[in-house]
Amino acid sequence: RKEVEQDPGPFNVPEGATVAFNCTYSNSASQSFFWYRQDCRKEPKLLMSVYSSGNEDGRFTAQLNRASQYISLLIRDSKLSDSATYLCAVNNAGNMLTFGGGTRLMVKP
Amino acid sequence: GAVVSQHPSRVICKSGTSVKIECRSLDFQATTMFWYRQFPKQSLMLMATSNEGSKATYEQGVEKDKFLINHASLTLSTLTVTSAHPEDSSFYICSAASITNTGELFFGEGSRLTVL
Numbered sequence: 001r002k003e004v005e006q007d008p009g010p011f012n013v014p015e016g017a018t019v020a021f022n023c024t025y026s027n028s029a030s031q032s033f034f035w036y037r038q039d040c041r042k043e044p045k046l047l048m049s050v051y052s053s054g055n056e057d058g059r060f061t062a063q064l065n066r067a068s069q070y071i072s073l074l075i076r077d078s079k080l081s082d083s084a085t086y087l088c089a090v091n092n093a094g095n096m097l098t099f100g101g102g103t104r105l106m107v108k109p
Numbered sequence: 110g111a112v113v114s115q116h117p118s119r120v121i122c123k124s125g126t127s128v129k130i131e132c133r134s135l136d137f138q139a140t141t142m143f144w145y146r147q148f149p150k151q152s153l154m155l156m157a158t159s160n161e162g163s164k165a166t167y168e169q170g171v172e173k174d175k176f177l178i179n180h181a182s183l184t185l186s187t188l189t190v191t192s193a194h195p196e197d198s199s200f201y202i203c204s205a206a207s208i209t210n211t212g213e214l215f216f217g218e219g220s221r222l223t224v225l
Contacts, residue, residue, distance in 0.1 A: 043202050043216040044153065087152065095141060095206035097214055101152040 003027060004090050006100035014108055017078045021103045023088030024070045032091040033064055035073045037084045038102065044087055047073075078107045112136055113205050115217030122193055123225055129189045130220045132203030138183035139205035143214070144176075147200040156201075159186045193224040 006023045013019050025033075036044035048055060050062040050071045061074040071088055085102040092098065112135040122128050132142055140161050145153040157178050158166040165178035177189040186205075190197055202219040 041200070041219075041221070043219045045216070046213060049213075095214060096143065096155065096158060097204070098155065099145075099153045 002101070003098050004088060004100040006088055006103045008101055008103060010104040010106050012106045012108060013078055015078055015080060017107075018074065018076045019078055019105060020075075021073045021086055021088075021105075022070050023072070023100050023103075024068075025088075025090045025098075026069070027090070027092055028066075028069060030069075030090045030092050033071045034089040034091070034097070035060075035062055035071075036087040036089055036099075038087055039084050044089075044099075047086070075105075078105075080107050080109065083107045113139075113203065113215045113217040115203055115220055117220055118218055119221045119223075121223045121225065124194055125192055127189055127191045128193055128222060129187055130201055130203075130222075132186045132188070132205070132217050134184045134205045134207075134215070137205075137207045137215075139186075139207060140183065142180060142186040142203055142205045144178065144186075144188050145202045145204065147202060147219075153202060156188075190222065193222070195224045198222055198224045 004025050033050040035047040037047045038044040048062050050064045052064050054063040059076045063072045083106050085104045087102045088100040089097040114133045116131045142159040144156045146156050147153045156171045159178045159180040161180045167173045180186040200219050200221050203217040204214040
């Protein structure tokens, strides 16, 4: 079993749709969690950190469920510019991030 | 925000040659830098952890004699792909953690290596 797993997609959604991604992790001792966005042939860029209490940044909401060992990302009112690959990342120790395989999102007009 | 610069962004080389990739933290000091590799349509795979002033820690399956890492200062780490082969063609990305350890990693722009 991979340490961090994501549905690779692609998720094809129309503009304005709400889409949710899940990511599961295997190490119960994992300390911190992140969602990154990666555009084609570019480096990942931090989208948001994920906290147990859940956090929201505009149209994006991230949540962490430690009991079930998964994190989620919800995107509301999808824009064409949201098309990208979304990577979840788990920090187990010492800033070392383990990435999921990424979920590809394609928002269509 | 913090900036990590990676150079070169793109390199094409002949099989058997060596290629050096630099990763610099421009406005902060990084005691630890990480080197990742990403093949097409796959995720980032950690290759090694580079610590300033000490030997790098390599992940299982990554040959330390092939991928030489040097972290000589708090702002610079280099990855040298020695005797490159076509199967080494990939996207190499570095990331750095600030010495103040805010928990966030900052990524370089990546270096796309093509070995002919």
